[in-house]
Amino acid sequence: MIYILDDDAGKEFLNVKGELYKYLVKVRRHVEGNELGFRSRKDIKTLHNYRVQSVEARSLELSLISSHVKEVKSEKSLHVAWCAIDSKSIEKVLPSLCEIGVEKISFITCDRSQKNFKLDFKRFERIVEASMQQSGRSSFLEFDMYKNIKDFIDEFPDTKVFDFCDNTLENSADFETVLIGCEGGFSVNEKELLSSLEVFRFDTPMILRSESAVMAVASKILL
Numbered sequence: 001m002i003y004i005l006d007d008d009a010g011k012e013f014l015n016v017k018g019e020l021y022k023y024l025v026k027v028r029r030h031v032e033g034n035e036l037g038f039r040s041r042k043d044i045k046t047l048h049n050y051r052v053q054s055v056e057a058r059s060l061e062l063s064l065i066s067s068h069v070k071e072v073k074s075e076k077s078l079h080v081a082w083c084a085i086d087s088k089s090i091e092k093v094l095p096s097l098c099e100i101g102v103e104k105i106s107f108i109t110c111d112r113s114q115k116n117f118k119l120d121f122k123r124f125e126r127i128v129e130a131s132m133q134q135s136g137r138s139s140f141l142e143f144d145m146y147k148n149i150k151d152f153i154d155e156f157p158d159t160k161v162f163d164f165c166d167n168t169l170e171n172s173a174d175f176e177t178v179l180i181g182c183e184g185g186f187s188v189n190e191k192e193l194l195s196s197l198e199v200f201r202f203d204t205p206m207i208l209r210s211e212s213a214v215m216a217v218a219s220k221i222l223l
Contacts, residue, residue, distance in 0.1 A: 001028070002136035003037035005129055009048045010040055010067060016060040024060060031055060036062065044138055045069050072138045074101025074222050076174070081152050081159060083110035083182035085210050087119055093211045094124060095131035097141070100215075101222045104142040108152055108179075111187035119145070149179070149190055153197070161199045162213055163191075169200040169220065178221075180213050 001023075008014055016024065024030045030052055038048045047070040050062035080097075082090075084107045097105070107119055121143050128141045146152040153159060159177045163186060179194070186194065202208070202216060 001133050003039050003047060003133055005041060005133055006038050007040055007042070009038035010043065010046070010064075012064050014038070014050060014062040014064075016062065017058060021058065021060050025055060030060070035065065039138065044140065045071050047138075070138065072136045074103070076101070076222050077103050077176050078218060078221050079104045079106065079156070079177045080214060080218065081106045081108055081146075081156070081177065081179040082214060083108050083149075083180065083186075083210070084113040084117055084119065085182045086114070086117055087123075089209075089211050090119070091124070091127055093215055094127045094141075095134075096215060097218055098128050098131040098137060099135040100218045101137070102141060102218050103139070104144070106144050106146055106152060108146045108149055110149060110182050111190055112184040113182050149186075150193060152179070153193065159197060161194050161197050162217055163194075163199050163201065165199045165201050167198070167200045168203045169217075171220075173200070174221065178217055180210060180217065182210050 004020065006014065024036070030036065032052050032055060034052045036050050036052065038050055039046065040048075046067055048067045049065045051065050052060060053063050054061045078101070080102055082105055109115075124143055125140075131137070132140070156177050158175075159179050160175045162178060162180045179197075181190075208216065
């Protein structure tokens with residue numbers, strides 16, 4: 001864990017109890033004199049360094065050493081428009097997308113999206129926070145929702161599209177917004193809607209699952 005998210009971060013003294021105490025003392029074996037990094041959700045860019053003052057039976061006492069702005073984020077920006085799939089599949093790759101540096105994910109209800117999928121953004125945010133603390137990232141991964149592809153393209157007309165086509169993505173490719181379909185791809189009507197946009201594929205004979213495609217595109221652009 002690179003740092004710990006705590007809404008009290010920045011105060012002169014911190015008292016850690018409960019599950020976090022168990023993790024820091026029982027698992028990570030922190031003792032008096034060790035230093036730990038903390039960030040607060042309200043001021044995520046500022047890193048607060050604390051020193052362990054004492055280790056009690058059920059609590060950890062820490063004192064503030066220093067506070068300074070330290071941003072940790074990708075040098076590039078990528079906004080993923082992702083046609084909604086099973087939330088369990090999304091949750092499996094969210095930590096990796098956070099670590100890679102994806103800035104925002106817009107979920108879209110597409111023609112072939114299964115309508116019974118309900119996306120729990122609060123749960124997504126908890127998953128992302130855990131990933132941030134492990135990777136050191138100091139910016140939140142944003143989420144929003146669009147009811148169809150047209151509404152998204154109207155707002156982001158420069159979007160690139162990942163789909164079956166003859167155009168292979170070049171190693172030097174660089175863009176900020178990409179649309180990726182759900183299982184089964186885009187419908188005929190959606191393909192017609194997207195016909196004026198730049199479409200690309202990867203140089204592979206294999207068919208990628210939606211979550212694999214998102215991971216591959218994000219890695220190609222950001223890493």
